[in-house]
Amino acid sequence: FRQGFPEVIFGANKTPEQIAGIFNHLVTQNQTVLATRVTPEAATEVCGLVPEAKHDPAGKTLLYKPDTYHLKNQTKKIGVICAGTSDIPVAREAEVTIEAMGHVCESFYDIGVAGIHRLFAQLEEIQSCDVLIVVAGMEGALPSVVGGLVSVPLIAVPTSVGYGTHLNGITSLLSMLNTCASGVTVVNIDNGFGAGYAASLMLRV
Amino acid sequence: FRQGFPEVIFGANKTPEQIAGIFNHLVTQNQTVLATRVTPEAATEVCGLVPEAKHDPAGKTLLYKPDTYHLKNQTKKIGVICAGTSDIPVAREAEVTIEAMGHVCESFYDIGVAGIHRLFAQLEEIQSCDVLIVVAGMEGALPSVVGGLVSVPLIAVPTSVGYGTHLNGITSLLSMLNTCASGVTVVNIDNGFGAGYAASLMLRV
Amino acid sequence: FRQGFPEVIFGANKTPEQIAGIFNHLVTQNQTVLATRVTPEAATEVCGLVPEAKHDPAGKTLLYKPDTYHLKNQTKKIGVICAGTSDIPVAREAEVTIEAMGHVCESFYDIGVAGIHRLFAQLEEIQSCDVLIVVAGMEGALPSVVGGLVSVPLIAVPTSVGYGTHLNGITSLLSMLNTCASGVTVVNIDNGFGAGYAASLMLRV
Amino acid sequence: FRQGFPEVIFGANKTPEQIAGIFNHLVTQNQTVLATRVTPEAATEVCGLVPEAKHDPAGKTLLYKPDTYHLKNQTKKIGVICAGTSDIPVAREAEVTIEAMGHVCESFYDIGVAGIHRLFAQLEEIQSCDVLIVVAGMEGALPSVVGGLVSVPLIAVPTSVGYGTHLNGITSLLSMLNTCASGVTVVNIDNGFGAGYAASLMLRV
Amino acid sequence: FRQGFPEVIFGANKTPEQIAGIFNHLVTQNQTVLATRVTPEAATEVCGLVPEAKHDPAGKTLLYKPDTYHLKNQTKKIGVICAGTSDIPVAREAEVTIEAMGHVCESFYDIGVAGIHRLFAQLEEIQSCDVLIVVAGMEGALPSVVGGLVSVPLIAVPTSVGYGTHLNGITSLLSMLNTCASGVTVVNIDNGFGAGYAASLMLRV
Amino acid sequence: FRQGFPEVIFGANKTPEQIAGIFNHLVTQNQTVLATRVTPEAATEVCGLVPEAKHDPAGKTLLYKPDTYHLKNQTKKIGVICAGTSDIPVAREAEVTIEAMGHVCESFYDIGVAGIHRLFAQLEEIQSCDVLIVVAGMEGALPSVVGGLVSVPLIAVPTSVGYGTHLNGITSLLSMLNTCASGVTVVNIDNGFGAGYAASLMLRV
Amino acid sequence: FRQGFPEVIFGANKTPEQIAGIFNHLVTQNQTVLATRVTPEAATEVCGLVPEAKHDPAGKTLLYKPDTYHLKNQTKKIGVICAGTSDIPVAREAEVTIEAMGHVCESFYDIGVAGIHRLFAQLEEIQSCDVLIVVAGMEGALPSVVGGLVSVPLIAVPTSVGYGTHLNGITSLLSMLNTCASGVTVVNIDNGFGAGYAASLMLRV
């Protein structure tokens, strides 16, 4: 059943050479290949071998799409919402994962809970999405507010952005797990990949 | 957008009288009404007022379905998997929530990670589900194993069943958040309602 | 400098007799007397001795106001906001404390973060307050949203209302300490008294 | 309602170029601009563009005050108390924030709980303040002692100064949240900005 | 080397019969016998068998002193300081332990950190003690303040008196371990026995 | 009883010179010598002095076997199972310890819980082992699954491989301690040495 | 491979009727049946149905041995060591499990770390065991001391016996996981069953 799924390399504990070796091998098998958590050095190494690989420095991803790549669904889309500049890398990881899965997403990057007019300004567009990913650090309250305004599945992604009692993301995570809003599920801290992957599966239900 | 959604009462901190009052009021409005975390006393109180309400003692739920109730989807179903007798109340809360949302589910109640043949014995049936809910206490490993064998969205529900370092469910939760399997999202400890609600939304995507 | 302050009895670890003894003694000194965390038994005991004492069963408080009691300020007011029925006892403790301090408050009891229209419905009235107290359990997100819409000091009070990873209020507390909104300070879990006292001091600055 | 408030840049996760870009842009709009958590490199970058910006290396802040800047209140003042050299950066962040808000503060920097005569030596001056900020690491006991000697609002700021079981400030925070003194509220660890901002709002009540 | 030490029974997990059996047996051996954490039922049981045993209901102790009992030292004394009524049981456990060890103590029971004048009112008497035990719940700040005013060994005893983030005494403990004062050592939460025992050993150095 | 046991040096907090000094000294006594947690620099230093020492860079070990070295048992073997590349260093530490103890092991390195067919592909070979060591990071579920399929003692080794809520291995540890499988015992996070040593002792029972 | 293993019922969350039902059913299949964590009520219920079942009230176990029961090994034995009366229930659970597995154990019940002569008094007997189980609450130090004196596998069982910072057994567990002694592995808090089961498997290696 792995048909229609990208091959994914978790780059976090691998050397540039290891990543490049695996990446290139999978490319020669004509598959969609995604690598996450890649350092600039690893990206250089891979792109030397596979010039068609697309590097996203913000999200720390590398994506190779073979000729046979095509969108699995052109009418449904995933909304990716986040608040501040610091959360964008996690949002980007989710977005590139969605692309690797063959789906489409739309980004909403300046939506903060303490400046709620920005959310309302884009609410209609947000409500037109079929699945939502909400990325938030600090108090992690955004999924609760958004969740109360939509009726589609919402995946909340806590980030490690914060300080002091933020405890590297534990605060955002706890907040999301205890949301008053219905329809919210949660993934690990900074796990943009996991959110993008699960959201894509939801589009296929 | 609350059209097509049940009214839900969270019974945990309410008196039997309070629950019965709200429940009855919503029934008179001809809505689907679900109450969770209801004590036997509250159930008696409600059923006295609303004899058509269905009480599930295991899941601690009360459900009222008006004449207008109908299934929203008859071809797709949600699988609800759990391991031991102790996790069943959480699974039941999820199942009654799914019914309240107008969807269909199938139960798999004797699937344990340390007796994996029981999983394989039912794998085909499990793989035919469109969304999965996996309820687990103890080490919380079941979602990882199941998640590796399916390609639909999987909602993992940690339970408070365990002792010592189980920390009232924290261990199961942490385990699920760190799963190696892709496509898994998580809800709060013992939150069968949240899992059933989110799974139902996924069927509607 | 204790002039203009009530005498306060923390009832949590005292017997009805102990509370009644101290309470009565202070009453005979013609002072405003406030007791918090009083059980129904303690309330009965006190009211037997001091029939003028006002018992608030929801907030678990007893208040005695001598003839000399008068409001310290009639133009400024404190807004007390909370979401659900379960948080009301903490809000009540704050409100009775404010009354004991000689100040005025206004309550907003049905303001939830996942049903944000209820906040906007009362926003103007909320914005007319001089200091705000926001009481919240679960994900503790309400202070962030309210804080972004006002420019007065806001005291956030986490409550122990929740389950599972709520950790008896730790989640709400952490959320509030990490708020994106400016002007927010925090007190201990369920500490309605502390919030009411500090808010009253702010009115006197 | 943002009239009368500085624009604030949280420098922690931004490059010198990003900070300088935003800072300069806001300066051209003739606003008071405050940046916190700025590295020496970012300070150099900003001051190259905006020579009138005042850099405080201890507090890691940058402040620009336009011609229109004026004090909002000249009779009330905020006292900023801290114990040791290591806590001074947090105190400085609070003080510069107060200046950015258009208010006045007075510093008390050598006030330790284990050398309490130093507190009494300055008590009268401290009691003349209208709001107090007390910054403390280690056991975080100073707000309790000061709080018992004054009757104005007191904002306690835990710092990350300590070792071993200090847990990067958690100990100081917990201590402050559990204070016996009335009128104390708390902000996040090392959050001098938050304390200065809230204290300024209190002066405006 | 057990000469000169009482026999001690930790009553916490024993039945009244077990405690009475052991207690009586040791009494027949003509030893000083101390039992801690005894329920009223256990006390009744023991006193039935050993009428000379002295029961302290507040401290939950039972003490039997044989004819041969005598004070080991009549010139040195241990000061036992605590703040509120709720901490007194722990202070009492320490005091009875000191008596069992053959030493003398003096109590100071109304010394709070947020009402520091009460400390100064008795400072000279406190400074005349040879070893100090300071018992405190809530923010646990008293040992820091007292420690700064004396130059004898000070044993800090955190208590479980508090609520919310007090975490059953963890906050008081952490505060004491991080004290700025020199000469302070700490025992387990509510461990009055341990403090009394160690203080007595210090008198014998 | 130290006969038949290697001398072990824990290299973590020692300088290359210290390690080389001790290592060489033990070699001159004709003993089996094992050093763990050795940096490349320490390895170079030791191998300069003792060229016969075998350095395993992956497991960070150094092993010297004297002429008298011989296997203690040639019919029984320990299986060492792990999932991903990142866990291999811990598995290697266990394996070299087993060799130092004079026993034999067999490695199974690509056995993941979310790709369970890889486990079944090698199950017979795994079931032929007399003791098992299962090394796992992330959700730490592998010991539960393997433990359900074998009936020999199984030592579970949690690793620090993971991120976010993995908490540097705490999640894997908790998961293993709460396993549903019988016959599983656990060692400290990343403690390959401890697992290899205990497994060797089990072969000798 | 379940041949030669008892059937085990975990009684913790089951009603007396449920336990009795399962127990009786297994007995009719002529198997060794062990139930753990049984309340007195459940024991009465089971013994009513199965009079041959042996109830151990201390260890909260029920054991039924069929005619075919026989010891698997008569030359090797497991030593079960514990310190105080409060730890005995956990030791008993281990011992009955060992009996159910068909093995033999010897108990050492008064071995405390702070009275080490009692350990030495029985050391030779302890050293004659083939596997050791060491049960300890409080600081959990006993496995370290014993482990340094023997060279057989040692299973450490932390118990929940303690108070304050004992954190219901977490302290004992952490202590055991960080032991300096080699050859020690650990099970969950109060898990006598798990220790007895694993020790029995070790005898069969």
Next chain:
Amino acid sequence: FRQGFPEVIFGANKTPEQIAGIFNHLVTQNQTVLATRVTPEAATEVCGLVPEAKHDPAGKTLLYKPDTYHLKNQTKKIGVICAGTSDIPVAREAEVTIEAMGHVCESFYDIGVAGIHRLFAQLEEIQSCDVLIVVAGMEGALPSVVGGLVSVPLIAVPTSVGYGTHLNGITSLLSMLNTCASGVTVVNIDNGFGAGYAASLMLRV
């Protein structure tokens, strides 16, 4: 009452220049001066200014003793016990503090809990000390064993030496706070200074 006490500088967050400045200033006042947690750079800086200052690189201390320095007591001594090389820095900090206080100590550096013969080999010498300091990382069990063998006050110092679940010393600390031995008190993790200071005060009782 500061007569007879050294001046102490906590070097942890100060620049070499700051330390040297304060150190030199105090030297000119003819006082005993102790600085702890000094880097090699700070030591060089201070010794440049004050050549008579004695630098202990292991303990990271600097000590200056004026002409008037003399021992306060020549008959009593403090024993300082620790297990491994890694704990020695903390032991050294304690020892230099004792010297600064004008007291005498004796070191016992190779006393491990898992090699208990080394303790017994020196027991008589240890029992001749008047106060004991026991420094231990890992499972922190040494104070329990030693405490059971002596009858003088014992100060336990947990260290941050360990890995994985050692949690930077929390495990050793918890173990010590829960000791079964009587007469043990505890200081913060790695706080050799605090232990040496308190032990010195005990000699003066």
